[in-house]
Amino acid sequence: MIDRLVVLGATGDLNARYLLPALAALRAAGHLGDGFELTCADRQDWTEEEFRHWACAQLDRHAPEEWHEVKKAIAGAARYRQADATSAADLAPLVAGDGPVAVYLALPPAIFPGTIAALGAASLPPGSRIVLEKPFGEDLNSAVELNRLLAEVVPEQAVFRVDHFLAMTTVQNVLGSRLANRVLEPLWNSAHIAEVEIVWNETLTLEGRAGYYDGAGALKDMVQNHLLQVLCLVAMEPPLSLGERDLRDRKIDVLRSVRPLTDDDVVRRTRRARYLAGRIGDRDVPAYAEEEGVDPGRRTETYAEVELELESWRWSGTTFRLSSGKALGDDRKEVAVRFRPVPHLPFGHSGRAEPNVLRFGLEPETMTLALTGIGSGTRTLAPLTLSARMDESGLPAYGRLLLDILEGNAALSIRGDEAEEAWRVLEPVMSAWSRDLVPLDEYPAGSHARA
The missing domain is CATH 3.30.360.10 (Dihydrodipicolinate Reductase; domain 2)
Structure with missing residues (x-):
């Protein structure tokens, strides 16, 4: 199981309403331990403390009220870095480290090609996974091109094109x-x-x-x-x-x-x-x-x-x-x-x-x-x-998706x-x-x- 997650586009609605609460649910259910590393990145010029304050507010809004300690643990452990998702120089330090990392592209689909190319140049550790929120492309030609770009960076089994409906x-x-x-x-x-x-x-x-x-x-x-x-x-x-x-x-x-x-x-x-x-x-x-x-x-x-x-x-x-x-x-x-x-x-x-x-x-x-x-x-x-x-269910839809991603189960991925x-x-x-x-x-x- 991968124990490192990088979220690109981390100050957006997807992270606020779904990913952070899903991580809290995984922590509450015992799937994430103290060693889990969460790195959040976006263009916002925030300090780590500002991001944690924002994350706490989102968890208070979207996660169960009684999860006080769980929410505190998720927000408190999160690292924040200002980064351009299409810059290999910005992404390289985010993905560097021992062992594989899962990189979640919580980004507008138009940015996917540039981000995938940047991840390829940033030297992802072996065994890493790339997660893309659908829609995957804007038409058939763009989907074919995205698949070509991904194949140059990671094998198909390491690509998770997620759709929370399936969970x-x-x-x-x-x-x-x-x-x-x-x-x-x-x-x-x-x-x-x-x-x-x-x-x-x-x-x-x-x-x-x-x-x-x-x-x-x-x-x-x-x-x-x-x-x-x-x-x-x-x-x-x-x-x-x-x-x-x-x-x-x-x-x-x-x-x-x-x-x-x-x-x-x-x-x-x-x-x-x-x-x-x-x-x-x-x-x-x-x-x-x-x-x-x-x-x-x-x-x-x-x-x-x-x-x-x-x-x-x-x-x-x-x-x-x-x-x-x-x-x-x-x-x-x-x-x-x-x-x-x-x-x-x-x-x-x-x-x-x-x-x-x-x-x-x-x-x-x-x-x-x-x-x-x-x-x-x-x-x-x-x-x-x-x-x-x-x-x-014990886990929300995004909680089940994130668990599958971290465990490498691609059955519900496209x-x-x-x-x-x-x-x-x-x-x-x-x-x-x-x-x-x-x-x-x-x-x-x-x-x-x-x-």
Whole structure:
């Protein structure tokens, strides 16, 4: 297990909200000892004491209140260095030392190429690992180039392209529910499933992320970055094991089976929109184009929807709909598996049987199954819902990711060819949207209907 972590971009939102609390969780669970070394670096001209004060404030805000000693230990042990992430001279002293180091690029994706080149020139110790937060590149060509740069610095098994969605308990439970229950797997195909909907709709707006989001939009930020990964787990063939090679091979099979979209397909099967001024709960929200840091001329979408079909024996005839939107009236974050209706109802006119729907709630982590039964004391068909709430995991998603990185378990990391294949799936959509073949619709912030 590696016991040295360097975080580049350490004064940013990712370190504040996720990495520092994840390290605290690992420490609280006994995974990190006193010998663990944390080095944080960024362009900010801070002293070590100023950084520790900031880190304490972030841990107080984002980690459990009762972890007083744990939070104090994490912040107190952190070293801070001012550094340019694209300068080999600045990075060399950060990675120097005995034994391998894990370097986490908590940076804007545009800086990745320069940082990777600088790490190559900084002489990483043997066995070191490079961690990149997705999205991995901005399109297929940039992903191919990033893979080429990484291959010059470290072997593929030392590259961790992380996606915290894959570490969420419910996302992993999609596999568990399928593969550990005989009642589901025989039905997990197009003969029984009409549609799978993978949704991440949220009431949140930009929340200070305009600098990144306005250059990405909902399609890259959520659909390409996260929802395609969930699709892989939903649609993959049963792997021989959940080991690194078996799991990744089956995931890329899914991406390769996606039927390529033509321009006509994109026009019929995709939608994009952005929010106008409106009201969400008790707060007024300005139009996206008026948000601070937004360039209206970019025509960035805040809602994206894509329908895909898989050309495979198991899934031919099933529709997969991936969608994500911001500034909506309700949070809806789930995988909804919609089964086909039964072929015959022997109940006459006693009611209507809605198709069964199995829902995996991603946030909060729940599972519900909508069935049809007989109403109490009657012979009339009535809806019946079975529900369960997942037990809270001992580690947050980023805690599980960091533990995998330090232990060298790459099963939940995105392999290089998989990262490229994910871009291939959506390149036709990006191309058609850039040519305005699909209009940029608008919806009021706080909308409750589908955007």
